Amino acid sequence: MKLNPNYSNLKESYLFAEVADRTAKFAAAHPEMKIIKLGIGDVTLPVCRAAVEAGVKAAQQMGEQSAFRGYGPYEGYEFLREKIRAYYAARGVMHGLDEIFVSDGAKSDVSGILDLFDRDNTVLVPNPVYPVYVDSNVMDGRKIVYASGTEENGFLPLPDRKVKADIIYICSPNNPTGAAYDKEGLKKWVDYAVENKAVILFDAAYEFFISDKSLPHSIYEIEGAKQCAIEICSFSKTAGFTGVRLGYMVIPKALDGGKPNGMWFRRQSTKYNGASYIVQRMGEAVLTEQGLKQVGENVSKYMKNAALISDTLSKTGVWHTGGVNSPYIWLKCPGGDSWKFFDRLLCVGVVGTPGAGFGENGEGYFRLTAFNTYDNTLEAMLRLEKMLG
């Protein structure tokens, strides 16, 4: 038996291990200091009441002969897909029920969707980037090219017509930079994809954090997108479902004559047996009026922290992006080096994430997140201000 040789081309990331290691050493040397973690990439507030109640009820139903459910539809229950359709429709984006596929999360979809594409395709990935896009393509042996995010373009690279790509990843609002494309920017990508017969994999995991009313939440708000884009969405950050596990994907029938849509159904019926009924009922509850209000309150709490971080950085003259339409704030390290800034910040008991871990273009930048409490975020910002001051 031959193993997949592409795995040997994967780069090991020591980023989070190194962050943990340096933090632990500092904590041991300074037991008196309260350490505040602004590197957290996970939600911290509990799941909303509507979802919890739905989960309790669904678990109970599984124990009743009359309400018990066995295998569900591969593509997800209609009760949930109807709610997802309505969620889009509220923003004027219309989908057929058979264009919506429910899953256990965006990470499974972002990598699983690659099954549909030949290994002989060139993949375009922004840099800096969520490492999953790169690694899952390295595992398949696809050629990868990068679109350079820089301070000059606000970490929102636009297509370069000299570069030929077949599969394009866009994450907006972006992880790790927090930057979000406007309609004009996305239109350029859609036009490029249509011209090149490329497919855009649009990761909308953070769309619920958008506060600027002019920004698109979905790529389908852009004309022509249904001909070239697949959209991947998640309940993880929207509803605090990182441990509950639920996501969904839209594959329009207008894309490539409906072939990817049909292939995905075939793929899911072969390789997947649907998301948990209990979890789908929780997702349905999130997408009710009451549920959306409750998750909105949680997101507002995070965004208050994000605004505080962003305001502090502005006040101290530190260049940054994100934090307005995203729980992530991406800042230019005063002094230049990512790890030097990490150590400097650690000396005042605040932990963040060096940008170098997200790709070459991340060097010299730093990620802070809004997922800690307000009080901790406030204290961290006072320390940061003093440190820079």
Place this chain on the structure above:
Amino acid sequence: MKLNPNYSNLKESYLFAEVADRTAKFAAAHPEMKIIKLGIGDVTLPVCRAAVEAGVKAAQQMGEQSAFRGYGPYEGYEFLREKIRAYYAARGVMHGLDEIFVSDGAKSDVSGILDLFDRDNTVLVPNPVYPVYVDSNVMDGRKIVYASGTEENGFLPLPDRKVKADIIYICSPNNPTGAAYDKEGLKKWVDYAVENKAVILFDAAYEFFISDKSLPHSIYEIEGAKQCAIEICSFSKTAGFTGVRLGYMVIPKALDGGKPNGMWFRRQSTKYNGASYIVQRMGEAVLTEQGLKQVGENVSKYMKNAALISDTLSKTGVWHTGGVNSPYIWLKCPGGDSWKFFDRLLCVGVVGTPGAGFGENGEGYFRLTAFNTYDNTLEAMLRLEKMLG
């Protein structure tokens, strides 16, 4: 963008659609007749009390700040892996915690594990077979050869040393035939795999249905198996979790110097974010003393139906296998043709599954399942007996 060309080599299965179609037509023509479905491949009894209570509690915890859980470990929570380890240990099979990987189900694992193997491997699949093994390899473009299950070998083919294979699927107790290997049979496969440096993918989804105490539940009960086998397990049939979604896989570190074990961790950390916390708590509850007793009671109910079917077939002189260590009964169609027997049985209002749908060798055979109620199964058997005269 180029689509994956291998998808065009997939064969469409019209089996269940054709079954549904013929059944609907018959029902419309005979509204007075009660139709009994013994083609069901899904559990029908509700989830046990222990699991329901654990699910309710876990859903509630997700709503409490102090108990809330975000991203879980990629490989599954230790509380569940400890229980799985103990479940194996009770049968004398010892695993390290880091050899156990929790997932949302065996179907995801059976197909996902192929990521670790080069496309240039020859796959050996029994015939008749669970179609997922074939289809997921066709999607990757691997060469497939078959091991022939026949009445003569009791649908338990043994290795043919003239055939070279790199990846070997074994499902025991088998879907669709219900036949289960003894230790001697499995030992022959393990020896063959070790000799050929092949890997066995052992699908143990039905192990909990084994009643014959001499039969192995796990391939690791066979000496040498840790050097050549990956075992895939499921809560679906054991605990009625087909809609709850939970499975696990064992990848021994003794296999190929630990490479597949490490690669799978890398694969899961890139392409998966763990099974739902709520569902993992339900699985933990199943594997307690109380939980195992409760799911055992459900399985006993199904096995009472299986015994009834098997006894009826014996009494009427119909050759069959399965039904003793499996919820499936595989019978030789009196008259020969699978679809003719389907129609004949449908005339007395009983629906089963023609064996032809599970591969060439299934032609002339027929699958009945034990997942209906006892009363319905009894009535179906009375009708069958009368029909066969």
